[in-house]
Amino acid sequence: IVLTQSPGTLSLSPGERATLSCRASQSVTDSYLAWYQQRPGQAPRLLIYGASSRATGIPDRFSGSGSGTDFTLTITRVEPEDSAVYHCHQYGSSPWTFGQGTKVEIK
Amino acid sequence: EVQLVESGGGLVQPGGSLRLSCSASGFTFGSYTMYWVRQVPGKGLEFVSGITGSGSYTFYADSLKGRFTISRDNSKSTLYLQMSSLGPEDTAVYYCVNLIMPAFYWGQGTLVTVSS
Numbered sequence: 636i637v638l639t640q641s642p643g644t645l646s647l648s649p650g651e652r653a654t655l656s657c658r659a660s661q662s663v664t665d666s667y668l669a670w671y672q673q674r675p676g677q678a679p680r681l682l683i684y685g686a687s688s689r690a691t692g693i694p695d696r697f698s699g700s701g702s703g704t705d706f707t708l709t710i711t712r713v714e715p716e717d718s719a720v721y722h723c724h725q726y727g728s729s730p731w732t733f734g735q736g737t738k739v740e741i742k
Numbered sequence: 743e744v745q746l747v748e749s750g751g752g753l754v755q756p757g758g759s760l761r762l763s764c765s766a767s768g769f770t771f772g773s774y775t776m777y778w779v780r781q782v783p784g785k786g787l788e789f790v791s792g793i794t795g796s797g798s799y800t801f802y803a804d805s806l807k808g809r810f811t812i813s814r815d816n817s818k819s820t821l822y823l824q825m826s827s828l829g830p831e832d833t834a835v836y837y838c839v840n841l842i843m844p845a846f847y848w849g850q851g852t853l854v855t856v857s858s
Contacts, residue, residue, distance in 0.1 A: 669846060678837060678848045679787065690845055722787055726841065730803055731777070733787040 636661050636725050640734035648742045653710040655737045657723035662703045664727030670699055670708045671722045673736075679722060683708065715741050744768040744847045746838045751852030758828050758856070764821040764838030764849055772796070772816035774842060778823050780834040781851075790836070791823065828856045 637660040647653055657668070666686035671679035681690040683699035686706055696711045710717055718741045723734040750762040764776070778790040791802045791812040800812050811824040821838055835851040 731789040735786045
């Protein structure tokens, strides 16, 4: 399954809303779709699993939605520390696949 | 607390071999499938390989063409990745990953650089 993320880069001011898209080439089994945040030099940090469930300790300004082939990660009211690359990941079919990432820049 | 600590990365010449290790703690290691995922610097994430809890079933990315071998030692709670015939395209950070439903756990990664 090929995952295509858009946009490639998102430049926002603090307090704005970020909408990140992840589109799959075929339906993601059981909505087994995760989102990660990755800051430079760090490992990916799990934000969302099962398309819409927040991982432990993740602020509620992060939310995930979608099913089938279209998924969205929304960050309401972005903050400076949200500057990172965001990856989507499908784990419902073998082999796992990942999107190419969306870079979020905070002005 | 789940912890995954990779080691064994470094500089290796083209055509060489390297073995990565991942030491696990905080969960019943032998009960879970374990995975390796890599990331070329500045690029996206790529699935490499996985192995079931007993070690009886292994699976790999098609692109590896049989050059990598995954294994585990449940008595030591350690996952391995034996890499051979390495090329510059294998230069990446290699992460050890565990899925304990519903959450994923990642190690901090170990950098493998293939260069002469």
